[in-house]
Amino acid sequence: MTQIPMTPWQGPMIELQEVTKVFGPTRAVDNVSFMVPRGSVFGYIGPNGAGKTTSMRILSTLELPTSGDAFIEGLSSVNDPDRVRHRLGFMPDAFGSYSDTSCAEYLDFFARSNGLVGRERTRRIRWVMDFTGMRSMSEKPMNGLSKGMRQRLCLGRALIHDPSTLILDEPAAGLDPRARIELRQIIRTLAADGKTILISSHILSELAEMCDRVGIIEQGTLLANDTVDGLKGKSKPHQDLIVVVDGEVDSAIEVLNALPSVTDVEHRGQAIHFQTVAGNDNRIQILHQLCDAKIRVLEYRPIDESLEDLFLKVTTGKVQ
Known part of the structure:
Protein backbone atom coordinates (compact mmCIF):
# COMPACT_ATOMS: atom_id res chain seq x y z
CA MET A 1 0.00 0.00 0.00
CA THR A 2 1.33 3.45 -0.93
CA GLN A 3 2.11 5.57 2.11
CA ILE A 4 0.77 9.11 1.93
CA PRO A 5 3.42 11.61 3.10
CA MET A 6 2.52 13.73 6.09
CA THR A 7 1.87 17.41 5.38
CA PRO A 8 4.35 19.62 7.30
CA TRP A 9 2.83 21.63 10.13
CA GLN A 10 1.69 24.99 8.74
CA GLY A 11 1.01 26.84 12.00
CA PRO A 12 3.42 28.50 14.45
CA MET A 13 6.33 26.29 15.47
CA ILE A 14 6.39 27.70 19.01
CA GLU A 15 3.34 28.97 20.84
CA LEU A 16 2.46 29.94 24.39
CA GLN A 17 -1.26 30.30 25.08
CA GLU A 18 -2.11 32.27 28.23
CA VAL A 19 0.55 30.45 30.24
CA THR A 20 0.68 31.11 33.98
CA LYS A 21 3.06 29.50 36.46
CA VAL A 22 2.73 30.09 40.19
CA PHE A 23 5.33 29.19 42.79
CA GLY A 24 3.76 29.83 46.18
CA PRO A 25 2.97 33.57 46.33
CA THR A 26 4.98 34.33 43.17
CA ARG A 27 3.50 34.39 39.67
CA ALA A 28 6.69 33.56 37.79
CA VAL A 29 4.82 33.67 34.47
CA ASP A 30 1.59 35.63 34.28
CA ASN A 31 -0.80 34.94 31.37
CA VAL A 32 1.94 35.03 28.70
CA SER A 33 1.05 34.40 25.05
CA PHE A 34 3.21 34.61 21.94
CA MET A 35 4.02 32.58 18.84
CA VAL A 36 7.06 32.06 16.62
CA PRO A 37 6.62 31.08 12.93
CA ARG A 38 8.79 28.52 11.14
CA GLY A 39 12.34 29.63 10.41
CA SER A 40 12.20 32.69 12.68
CA VAL A 41 14.47 33.73 15.55
CA PHE A 42 12.62 35.12 18.57
CA GLY A 43 14.64 36.96 21.22
CA TYR A 44 13.29 36.64 24.75
CA ILE A 45 14.68 39.31 27.06
CA GLY A 46 14.08 40.43 30.61
CA PRO A 47 15.89 40.94 33.92
CA ASN A 48 16.89 38.03 36.11
CA GLY A 49 13.80 36.43 37.64
CA ALA A 50 11.48 37.85 34.97
CA GLY A 51 10.10 34.46 33.90
CA LYS A 52 12.20 33.67 30.82
CA THR A 53 13.66 30.37 32.00
CA THR A 54 10.33 29.21 33.48
CA SER A 55 8.60 29.88 30.14
CA MET A 56 11.31 27.96 28.32
CA ARG A 57 11.14 25.03 30.72
CA ILE A 58 7.38 24.82 30.20
CA LEU A 59 7.85 24.77 26.43
CA SER A 60 10.54 22.12 26.83
CA THR A 61 8.25 19.79 28.88
CA LEU A 62 10.43 20.24 32.00
CA GLU A 63 7.80 22.22 33.91
CA LEU A 64 4.01 22.10 33.98
CA PRO A 65 2.10 25.39 33.78
CA THR A 66 -0.41 26.26 36.48
CA SER A 67 -2.76 27.21 33.66
CA GLY A 68 -2.61 27.66 29.91
CA ASP A 69 -0.64 25.53 27.47
CA ALA A 70 2.52 25.55 25.35
CA PHE A 71 2.94 24.03 21.90
CA ILE A 72 5.79 22.90 19.66
CA GLU A 73 4.66 22.25 16.06
CA GLY A 74 1.07 22.21 17.31
CA LEU A 75 1.78 19.52 19.91
CA SER A 76 1.00 20.27 23.54
CA SER A 77 3.97 20.23 25.89
CA VAL A 78 1.51 19.32 28.65
CA ASN A 79 -0.46 16.54 26.97
CA ASP A 80 2.02 15.19 24.41
CA PRO A 81 5.50 15.66 25.92
CA ASP A 82 7.16 12.65 24.27
CA ARG A 83 6.37 13.79 20.73
CA VAL A 84 7.36 17.36 21.62
CA ARG A 85 10.81 16.16 22.75
CA HIS A 86 11.44 14.50 19.39
CA ARG A 87 10.94 17.85 17.64
CA LEU A 88 12.73 20.05 20.15
CA GLY A 89 16.32 20.80 21.08
CA PHE A 90 16.77 22.52 24.46
CA MET A 91 19.98 24.19 25.58
CA PRO A 92 19.71 25.14 29.27
CA ASP A 93 21.59 28.00 30.88
CA ALA A 94 23.68 25.47 32.86
CA PHE A 95 24.33 21.76 32.50
CA GLY A 96 26.31 19.12 34.34
CA SER A 97 29.60 17.57 33.28
CA TYR A 98 31.02 14.12 33.84
CA SER A 99 34.69 13.72 34.78
CA ASP A 100 35.34 10.47 32.92
CA THR A 101 33.30 11.25 29.79
CA SER A 102 34.76 12.49 26.51
CA CYS A 103 32.89 14.87 24.24
CA ALA A 104 32.20 12.08 21.74
CA GLU A 105 30.90 9.77 24.48
CA TYR A 106 28.65 12.54 25.79
CA LEU A 107 27.09 13.12 22.37
CA ASP A 108 26.83 9.37 21.78
CA PHE A 109 24.85 8.96 25.00
CA PHE A 110 22.31 11.59 23.95
CA ALA A 111 22.15 10.22 20.40
CA ARG A 112 21.21 6.82 21.85
CA SER A 113 18.73 8.49 24.24
CA ASN A 114 17.00 10.01 21.21
CA GLY A 115 16.69 6.63 19.50
CA LEU A 116 19.50 6.99 16.95
CA VAL A 117 21.17 3.72 16.01
CA GLY A 118 23.92 2.37 13.77
CA ARG A 119 25.19 4.48 10.90
CA GLU A 120 22.62 7.21 11.51
CA ARG A 121 23.93 7.71 15.05
CA THR A 122 27.52 7.83 13.81
CA ARG A 123 26.59 10.25 11.03
CA ARG A 124 24.78 12.63 13.37
CA ILE A 125 27.62 12.66 15.91
CA ARG A 126 30.12 13.41 13.15
CA TRP A 127 27.91 16.16 11.71
CA VAL A 128 27.41 17.81 15.11
CA MET A 129 31.14 17.68 15.83
CA ASP A 130 31.93 19.30 12.48
CA PHE A 131 29.16 21.89 12.64
CA THR A 132 30.07 23.09 16.15
CA GLY A 133 33.83 22.94 15.50
CA MET A 134 34.33 20.22 18.11
CA ARG A 135 35.97 17.54 15.92
CA SER A 136 39.44 18.10 17.41
CA MET A 137 37.95 17.88 20.92
CA SER A 138 36.12 14.58 20.43
CA GLU A 139 38.34 12.55 22.79
CA LYS A 140 38.90 15.34 25.32
CA PRO A 141 37.18 14.98 28.74
CA MET A 142 34.25 17.35 28.80
CA ASN A 143 35.13 18.74 32.23
CA GLY A 144 38.41 20.00 30.72
CA LEU A 145 36.70 22.22 28.17
CA SER A 146 36.71 26.01 28.14
CA LYS A 147 33.41 27.82 28.69
CA GLY A 148 33.03 28.45 24.95
CA MET A 149 33.64 24.81 24.05
CA ARG A 150 31.25 23.64 26.78
CA GLN A 151 28.54 25.84 25.24
CA ARG A 152 29.28 24.37 21.80
CA LEU A 153 29.00 20.86 23.25
CA CYS A 154 25.67 21.69 24.90
CA LEU A 155 24.39 23.11 21.61
CA GLY A 156 25.58 19.95 19.88
CA ARG A 157 23.58 17.89 22.36
CA ALA A 158 20.48 19.92 21.50
CA LEU A 159 21.10 19.34 17.77
CA ILE A 160 21.95 15.64 17.89
CA HIS A 161 18.50 14.42 16.80
CA ASP A 162 18.05 17.15 14.13
CA PRO A 163 15.11 18.97 15.78
CA SER A 164 13.01 21.49 13.90
CA THR A 165 12.89 23.85 16.88
CA LEU A 166 15.57 25.08 19.29
CA ILE A 167 15.18 26.75 22.67
CA ALA A 173 26.52 33.83 29.00
CA GLY A 174 30.12 34.03 30.16
CA LEU A 175 31.67 33.75 26.70
CA ASP A 176 34.58 35.86 25.53
CA PRO A 177 34.02 38.15 22.50
CA ARG A 178 35.38 35.68 19.92
CA ALA A 179 33.30 32.81 21.31
CA ARG A 180 30.18 35.03 21.24
CA ILE A 181 30.80 35.96 17.60
CA GLU A 182 31.30 32.32 16.64
CA LEU A 183 28.16 31.24 18.51
CA ARG A 184 26.19 34.02 16.79
CA LEU A 198 13.72 30.92 20.74
CA ILE A 199 16.76 32.50 22.42
CA SER A 200 17.22 34.45 25.63
CA SER A 201 20.27 36.61 26.29
CA HIS A 202 21.49 39.56 28.33
CA ILE A 203 23.68 40.69 25.41
CA LEU A 204 20.97 42.73 23.75
CA SER A 205 23.06 44.13 20.89
CA GLU A 206 23.55 40.58 19.59
CA LEU A 207 19.84 39.79 19.76
CA ALA A 208 19.06 42.94 17.78
CA GLU A 209 21.32 41.68 14.98
CA MET A 210 19.96 38.14 14.71
CA CYS A 211 16.30 38.21 15.82
CA ASP A 212 13.21 38.66 13.68
CA ARG A 213 11.17 39.64 16.74
CA VAL A 214 11.79 40.23 20.43
CA GLY A 215 9.62 39.74 23.48
CA ILE A 216 10.30 41.74 26.64
CA ILE A 217 9.14 40.16 29.91
CA GLU A 218 9.26 41.61 33.42
CA GLN A 219 7.77 40.24 36.66
CA GLY A 220 6.22 37.41 34.66
CA THR A 221 4.31 39.73 32.30
CA LEU A 222 5.04 40.09 28.59
CA LEU A 223 5.37 43.86 28.10
CA ALA A 224 6.23 43.94 24.39
CA ASN A 225 6.32 41.61 21.38
CA ASP A 226 7.44 43.15 18.10
CA THR A 227 10.29 43.59 15.66
CA VAL A 228 13.12 45.81 16.86
CA ASP A 229 12.08 48.46 14.32
CA GLY A 230 8.48 48.13 15.47
CA LEU A 231 9.51 48.72 19.09
CA LYS A 232 11.48 51.78 18.03
CA GLY A 233 8.42 53.19 16.30
CA LYS A 234 6.25 52.66 19.37
CA SER A 235 8.73 54.02 21.87
CA LYS A 236 8.40 57.67 20.90
CA PRO A 237 6.61 59.93 18.37
CA HIS A 238 9.78 61.83 17.48
CA GLN A 239 13.14 60.97 15.98
CA ASP A 240 16.68 62.01 16.89
CA LEU A 241 18.81 63.18 13.97
CA ILE A 242 22.31 64.48 13.39
CA VAL A 243 23.56 66.79 10.65
CA VAL A 244 27.23 67.56 10.10
CA VAL A 245 27.95 70.75 8.18
CA ASP A 246 31.04 72.24 6.55
CA GLY A 247 31.26 75.57 8.40
CA GLU A 248 28.15 77.76 8.76
CA VAL A 249 27.13 76.05 12.03
CA ASP A 250 25.31 79.14 13.30
CA SER A 251 23.40 79.50 10.03
CA ALA A 252 22.37 75.83 10.12
CA ILE A 253 21.18 76.17 13.71
CA GLU A 254 19.16 79.26 12.74
CA VAL A 255 17.48 77.35 9.88
CA LEU A 256 16.65 74.41 12.15
CA ASN A 257 15.30 76.56 14.97
CA ALA A 258 12.98 78.29 12.49
CA LEU A 259 11.28 75.00 11.58
CA PRO A 260 8.17 74.24 13.71
CA SER A 261 8.81 70.48 13.52
CA VAL A 262 12.33 70.74 15.00
CA THR A 263 13.14 70.86 18.73
CA ASP A 264 16.09 70.42 21.11
CA VAL A 265 18.76 71.73 18.74
CA GLU A 266 22.30 71.29 20.12
CA HIS A 267 25.69 71.44 18.43
CA ARG A 268 28.96 69.68 19.20
CA GLY A 269 31.62 71.09 16.89
CA GLN A 270 30.35 70.77 13.33
CA ALA A 271 27.71 68.18 14.33
CA ILE A 272 24.20 69.39 15.19
CA HIS A 273 21.81 67.11 17.08
CA PHE A 274 18.08 67.75 17.04
CA GLN A 275 14.66 66.10 17.32
CA THR A 276 11.83 66.13 14.84
CA VAL A 277 8.49 64.48 14.22
CA ALA A 278 9.09 60.92 12.98
CA GLY A 279 8.59 60.33 9.26
CA ASN A 280 10.66 60.21 6.07
CA ASP A 281 8.78 63.11 4.44
CA ASN A 282 9.61 65.37 7.36
CA ARG A 283 13.31 64.40 7.28
CA ILE A 284 13.47 65.15 3.54
CA GLN A 285 11.83 68.55 4.03
CA ILE A 286 14.39 69.51 6.69
CA LEU A 287 17.27 68.55 4.39
CA HIS A 288 15.75 70.63 1.57
CA GLN A 289 15.52 73.65 3.90
CA LEU A 290 19.20 73.33 4.80
CA CYS A 291 20.24 73.00 1.15
CA ASP A 292 18.05 75.94 0.09
CA ALA A 293 19.89 78.05 2.69
CA LYS A 294 23.20 77.09 0.99
CA ILE A 295 24.31 75.03 4.00
CA ARG A 296 26.95 72.49 2.94
CA VAL A 297 25.77 69.22 4.47
CA LEU A 298 28.44 66.54 4.93
CA GLU A 299 26.33 64.01 6.85
CA TYR A 300 22.64 63.68 7.66
CA ARG A 301 21.21 60.64 9.43
CA PRO A 302 18.92 59.43 12.21
CA ILE A 303 20.34 58.37 15.57
CA ASP A 304 18.80 54.96 16.10
CA GLU A 305 17.85 53.69 19.53
CA SER A 306 19.59 50.51 20.54
CA LEU A 307 17.76 47.48 21.92
CA GLU A 308 19.30 48.39 25.29
CA ASP A 309 17.60 51.81 25.09
CA LEU A 310 14.26 50.22 24.24
CA PHE A 311 14.63 47.68 27.04
CA LEU A 312 15.22 50.43 29.60
CA LYS A 313 12.19 52.35 28.38
CA VAL A 314 9.84 49.36 28.41
CA THR A 315 10.92 47.88 31.76
CA THR A 316 10.92 49.47 35.21
CA GLY A 317 13.71 47.50 36.88
CA LYS A 318 11.39 45.66 39.28
CA VAL A 319 12.15 42.07 40.29
CA GLN A 320 10.01 39.41 41.88
Whole structure:
Protein backbone atom coordinates (compact mmCIF):
# COMPACT_ATOMS: atom_id res chain seq x y z
CA MET A 1 0.00 0.00 0.00
CA THR A 2 1.33 3.45 -0.93
CA GLN A 3 2.11 5.57 2.11
CA ILE A 4 0.77 9.11 1.93
CA PRO A 5 3.42 11.61 3.10
CA MET A 6 2.52 13.73 6.09
CA THR A 7 1.87 17.41 5.38
CA PRO A 8 4.35 19.62 7.30
CA TRP A 9 2.83 21.63 10.13
CA GLN A 10 1.69 24.99 8.74
CA GLY A 11 1.01 26.84 12.00
CA PRO A 12 3.42 28.50 14.45
CA MET A 13 6.33 26.29 15.47
CA ILE A 14 6.39 27.70 19.01
CA GLU A 15 3.34 28.97 20.84
CA LEU A 16 2.46 29.94 24.39
CA GLN A 17 -1.26 30.30 25.08
CA GLU A 18 -2.11 32.27 28.23
CA VAL A 19 0.55 30.45 30.24
CA THR A 20 0.68 31.11 33.98
CA LYS A 21 3.06 29.50 36.46
CA VAL A 22 2.73 30.09 40.19
CA PHE A 23 5.33 29.19 42.79
CA GLY A 24 3.76 29.83 46.18
CA PRO A 25 2.97 33.57 46.33
CA THR A 26 4.98 34.33 43.17
CA ARG A 27 3.50 34.39 39.67
CA ALA A 28 6.69 33.56 37.79
CA VAL A 29 4.82 33.67 34.47
CA ASP A 30 1.59 35.63 34.28
CA ASN A 31 -0.80 34.94 31.37
CA VAL A 32 1.94 35.03 28.70
CA SER A 33 1.05 34.40 25.05
CA PHE A 34 3.21 34.61 21.94
CA MET A 35 4.02 32.58 18.84
CA VAL A 36 7.06 32.06 16.62
CA PRO A 37 6.62 31.08 12.93
CA ARG A 38 8.79 28.52 11.14
CA GLY A 39 12.34 29.63 10.41
CA SER A 40 12.20 32.69 12.68
CA VAL A 41 14.47 33.73 15.55
CA PHE A 42 12.62 35.12 18.57
CA GLY A 43 14.64 36.96 21.22
CA TYR A 44 13.29 36.64 24.75
CA ILE A 45 14.68 39.31 27.06
CA GLY A 46 14.08 40.43 30.61
CA PRO A 47 15.89 40.94 33.92
CA ASN A 48 16.89 38.03 36.11
CA GLY A 49 13.80 36.43 37.64
CA ALA A 50 11.48 37.85 34.97
CA GLY A 51 10.10 34.46 33.90
CA LYS A 52 12.20 33.67 30.82
CA THR A 53 13.66 30.37 32.00
CA THR A 54 10.33 29.21 33.48
CA SER A 55 8.60 29.88 30.14
CA MET A 56 11.31 27.96 28.32
CA ARG A 57 11.14 25.03 30.72
CA ILE A 58 7.38 24.82 30.20
CA LEU A 59 7.85 24.77 26.43
CA SER A 60 10.54 22.12 26.83
CA THR A 61 8.25 19.79 28.88
CA LEU A 62 10.43 20.24 32.00
CA GLU A 63 7.80 22.22 33.91
CA LEU A 64 4.01 22.10 33.98
CA PRO A 65 2.10 25.39 33.78
CA THR A 66 -0.41 26.26 36.48
CA SER A 67 -2.76 27.21 33.66
CA GLY A 68 -2.61 27.66 29.91
CA ASP A 69 -0.64 25.53 27.47
CA ALA A 70 2.52 25.55 25.35
CA PHE A 71 2.94 24.03 21.90
CA ILE A 72 5.79 22.90 19.66
CA GLU A 73 4.66 22.25 16.06
CA GLY A 74 1.07 22.21 17.31
CA LEU A 75 1.78 19.52 19.91
CA SER A 76 1.00 20.27 23.54
CA SER A 77 3.97 20.23 25.89
CA VAL A 78 1.51 19.32 28.65
CA ASN A 79 -0.46 16.54 26.97
CA ASP A 80 2.02 15.19 24.41
CA PRO A 81 5.50 15.66 25.92
CA ASP A 82 7.16 12.65 24.27
CA ARG A 83 6.37 13.79 20.73
CA VAL A 84 7.36 17.36 21.62
CA ARG A 85 10.81 16.16 22.75
CA HIS A 86 11.44 14.50 19.39
CA ARG A 87 10.94 17.85 17.64
CA LEU A 88 12.73 20.05 20.15
CA GLY A 89 16.32 20.80 21.08
CA PHE A 90 16.77 22.52 24.46
CA MET A 91 19.98 24.19 25.58
CA PRO A 92 19.71 25.14 29.27
CA ASP A 93 21.59 28.00 30.88
CA ALA A 94 23.68 25.47 32.86
CA PHE A 95 24.33 21.76 32.50
CA GLY A 96 26.31 19.12 34.34
CA SER A 97 29.60 17.57 33.28
CA TYR A 98 31.02 14.12 33.84
CA SER A 99 34.69 13.72 34.78
CA ASP A 100 35.34 10.47 32.92
CA THR A 101 33.30 11.25 29.79
CA SER A 102 34.76 12.49 26.51
CA CYS A 103 32.89 14.87 24.24
CA ALA A 104 32.20 12.08 21.74
CA GLU A 105 30.90 9.77 24.48
CA TYR A 106 28.65 12.54 25.79
CA LEU A 107 27.09 13.12 22.37
CA ASP A 108 26.83 9.37 21.78
CA PHE A 109 24.85 8.96 25.00
CA PHE A 110 22.31 11.59 23.95
CA ALA A 111 22.15 10.22 20.40
CA ARG A 112 21.21 6.82 21.85
CA SER A 113 18.73 8.49 24.24
CA ASN A 114 17.00 10.01 21.21
CA GLY A 115 16.69 6.63 19.50
CA LEU A 116 19.50 6.99 16.95
CA VAL A 117 21.17 3.72 16.01
CA GLY A 118 23.92 2.37 13.77
CA ARG A 119 25.19 4.48 10.90
CA GLU A 120 22.62 7.21 11.51
CA ARG A 121 23.93 7.71 15.05
CA THR A 122 27.52 7.83 13.81
CA ARG A 123 26.59 10.25 11.03
CA ARG A 124 24.78 12.63 13.37
CA ILE A 125 27.62 12.66 15.91
CA ARG A 126 30.12 13.41 13.15
CA TRP A 127 27.91 16.16 11.71
CA VAL A 128 27.41 17.81 15.11
CA MET A 129 31.14 17.68 15.83
CA ASP A 130 31.93 19.30 12.48
CA PHE A 131 29.16 21.89 12.64
CA THR A 132 30.07 23.09 16.15
CA GLY A 133 33.83 22.94 15.50
CA MET A 134 34.33 20.22 18.11
CA ARG A 135 35.97 17.54 15.92
CA SER A 136 39.44 18.10 17.41
CA MET A 137 37.95 17.88 20.92
CA SER A 138 36.12 14.58 20.43
CA GLU A 139 38.34 12.55 22.79
CA LYS A 140 38.90 15.34 25.32
CA PRO A 141 37.18 14.98 28.74
CA MET A 142 34.25 17.35 28.80
CA ASN A 143 35.13 18.74 32.23
CA GLY A 144 38.41 20.00 30.72
CA LEU A 145 36.70 22.22 28.17
CA SER A 146 36.71 26.01 28.14
CA LYS A 147 33.41 27.82 28.69
CA GLY A 148 33.03 28.45 24.95
CA MET A 149 33.64 24.81 24.05
CA ARG A 150 31.25 23.64 26.78
CA GLN A 151 28.54 25.84 25.24
CA ARG A 152 29.28 24.37 21.80
CA LEU A 153 29.00 20.86 23.25
CA CYS A 154 25.67 21.69 24.90
CA LEU A 155 24.39 23.11 21.61
CA GLY A 156 25.58 19.95 19.88
CA ARG A 157 23.58 17.89 22.36
CA ALA A 158 20.48 19.92 21.50
CA LEU A 159 21.10 19.34 17.77
CA ILE A 160 21.95 15.64 17.89
CA HIS A 161 18.50 14.42 16.80
CA ASP A 162 18.05 17.15 14.13
CA PRO A 163 15.11 18.97 15.78
CA SER A 164 13.01 21.49 13.90
CA THR A 165 12.89 23.85 16.88
CA LEU A 166 15.57 25.08 19.29
CA ILE A 167 15.18 26.75 22.67
CA LEU A 168 18.43 28.35 23.82
CA ASP A 169 18.58 29.78 27.35
CA GLU A 170 21.43 32.29 27.70
CA PRO A 171 23.77 30.47 25.27
CA ALA A 172 26.28 33.35 25.21
CA ALA A 173 26.52 33.83 29.00
CA GLY A 174 30.12 34.03 30.16
CA LEU A 175 31.67 33.75 26.70
CA ASP A 176 34.58 35.86 25.53
CA PRO A 177 34.02 38.15 22.50
CA ARG A 178 35.38 35.68 19.92
CA ALA A 179 33.30 32.81 21.31
CA ARG A 180 30.18 35.03 21.24
CA ILE A 181 30.80 35.96 17.60
CA GLU A 182 31.30 32.32 16.64
CA LEU A 183 28.16 31.24 18.51
CA ARG A 184 26.19 34.02 16.79
CA GLN A 185 27.38 32.77 13.40
CA ILE A 186 26.27 29.23 14.28
CA ILE A 187 22.80 30.46 15.28
CA ARG A 188 22.47 32.47 12.06
CA THR A 189 23.39 29.38 10.04
CA LEU A 190 20.78 27.29 11.85
CA ALA A 191 18.10 29.92 11.19
CA ALA A 192 19.09 30.11 7.53
CA ASP A 193 18.67 26.32 7.36
CA GLY A 194 15.06 26.66 8.53
CA LYS A 195 15.36 25.99 12.25
CA THR A 196 12.95 27.91 14.47
CA ILE A 197 14.80 29.41 17.43
CA LEU A 198 13.72 30.92 20.74
CA ILE A 199 16.76 32.50 22.42
CA SER A 200 17.22 34.45 25.63
CA SER A 201 20.27 36.61 26.29
CA HIS A 202 21.49 39.56 28.33
CA ILE A 203 23.68 40.69 25.41
CA LEU A 204 20.97 42.73 23.75
CA SER A 205 23.06 44.13 20.89
CA GLU A 206 23.55 40.58 19.59
CA LEU A 207 19.84 39.79 19.76
CA ALA A 208 19.06 42.94 17.78
CA GLU A 209 21.32 41.68 14.98
CA MET A 210 19.96 38.14 14.71
CA CYS A 211 16.30 38.21 15.82
CA ASP A 212 13.21 38.66 13.68
CA ARG A 213 11.17 39.64 16.74
CA VAL A 214 11.79 40.23 20.43
CA GLY A 215 9.62 39.74 23.48
CA ILE A 216 10.30 41.74 26.64
CA ILE A 217 9.14 40.16 29.91
CA GLU A 218 9.26 41.61 33.42
CA GLN A 219 7.77 40.24 36.66
CA GLY A 220 6.22 37.41 34.66
CA THR A 221 4.31 39.73 32.30
CA LEU A 222 5.04 40.09 28.59
CA LEU A 223 5.37 43.86 28.10
CA ALA A 224 6.23 43.94 24.39
CA ASN A 225 6.32 41.61 21.38
CA ASP A 226 7.44 43.15 18.10
CA THR A 227 10.29 43.59 15.66
CA VAL A 228 13.12 45.81 16.86
CA ASP A 229 12.08 48.46 14.32
CA GLY A 230 8.48 48.13 15.47
CA LEU A 231 9.51 48.72 19.09
CA LYS A 232 11.48 51.78 18.03
CA GLY A 233 8.42 53.19 16.30
CA LYS A 234 6.25 52.66 19.37
CA SER A 235 8.73 54.02 21.87
CA LYS A 236 8.40 57.67 20.90
CA PRO A 237 6.61 59.93 18.37
CA HIS A 238 9.78 61.83 17.48
CA GLN A 239 13.14 60.97 15.98
CA ASP A 240 16.68 62.01 16.89
CA LEU A 241 18.81 63.18 13.97
CA ILE A 242 22.31 64.48 13.39
CA VAL A 243 23.56 66.79 10.65
CA VAL A 244 27.23 67.56 10.10
CA VAL A 245 27.95 70.75 8.18
CA ASP A 246 31.04 72.24 6.55
CA GLY A 247 31.26 75.57 8.40
CA GLU A 248 28.15 77.76 8.76
CA VAL A 249 27.13 76.05 12.03
CA ASP A 250 25.31 79.14 13.30
CA SER A 251 23.40 79.50 10.03
CA ALA A 252 22.37 75.83 10.12
CA ILE A 253 21.18 76.17 13.71
CA GLU A 254 19.16 79.26 12.74
CA VAL A 255 17.48 77.35 9.88
CA LEU A 256 16.65 74.41 12.15
CA ASN A 257 15.30 76.56 14.97
CA ALA A 258 12.98 78.29 12.49
CA LEU A 259 11.28 75.00 11.58
CA PRO A 260 8.17 74.24 13.71
CA SER A 261 8.81 70.48 13.52
CA VAL A 262 12.33 70.74 15.00
CA THR A 263 13.14 70.86 18.73
CA ASP A 264 16.09 70.42 21.11
CA VAL A 265 18.76 71.73 18.74
CA GLU A 266 22.30 71.29 20.12
CA HIS A 267 25.69 71.44 18.43
CA ARG A 268 28.96 69.68 19.20
CA GLY A 269 31.62 71.09 16.89
CA GLN A 270 30.35 70.77 13.33
CA ALA A 271 27.71 68.18 14.33
CA ILE A 272 24.20 69.39 15.19
CA HIS A 273 21.81 67.11 17.08
CA PHE A 274 18.08 67.75 17.04
CA GLN A 275 14.66 66.10 17.32
CA THR A 276 11.83 66.13 14.84
CA VAL A 277 8.49 64.48 14.22
CA ALA A 278 9.09 60.92 12.98
CA GLY A 279 8.59 60.33 9.26
CA ASN A 280 10.66 60.21 6.07
CA ASP A 281 8.78 63.11 4.44
CA ASN A 282 9.61 65.37 7.36
CA ARG A 283 13.31 64.40 7.28
CA ILE A 284 13.47 65.15 3.54
CA GLN A 285 11.83 68.55 4.03
CA ILE A 286 14.39 69.51 6.69
CA LEU A 287 17.27 68.55 4.39
CA HIS A 288 15.75 70.63 1.57
CA GLN A 289 15.52 73.65 3.90
CA LEU A 290 19.20 73.33 4.80
CA CYS A 291 20.24 73.00 1.15
CA ASP A 292 18.05 75.94 0.09
CA ALA A 293 19.89 78.05 2.69
CA LYS A 294 23.20 77.09 0.99
CA ILE A 295 24.31 75.03 4.00
CA ARG A 296 26.95 72.49 2.94
CA VAL A 297 25.77 69.22 4.47
CA LEU A 298 28.44 66.54 4.93
CA GLU A 299 26.33 64.01 6.85
CA TYR A 300 22.64 63.68 7.66
CA ARG A 301 21.21 60.64 9.43
CA PRO A 302 18.92 59.43 12.21
CA ILE A 303 20.34 58.37 15.57
CA ASP A 304 18.80 54.96 16.10
CA GLU A 305 17.85 53.69 19.53
CA SER A 306 19.59 50.51 20.54
CA LEU A 307 17.76 47.48 21.92
CA GLU A 308 19.30 48.39 25.29
CA ASP A 309 17.60 51.81 25.09
CA LEU A 310 14.26 50.22 24.24
CA PHE A 311 14.63 47.68 27.04
CA LEU A 312 15.22 50.43 29.60
CA LYS A 313 12.19 52.35 28.38
CA VAL A 314 9.84 49.36 28.41
CA THR A 315 10.92 47.88 31.76
CA THR A 316 10.92 49.47 35.21
CA GLY A 317 13.71 47.50 36.88
CA LYS A 318 11.39 45.66 39.28
CA VAL A 319 12.15 42.07 40.29
CA GLN A 320 10.01 39.41 41.88
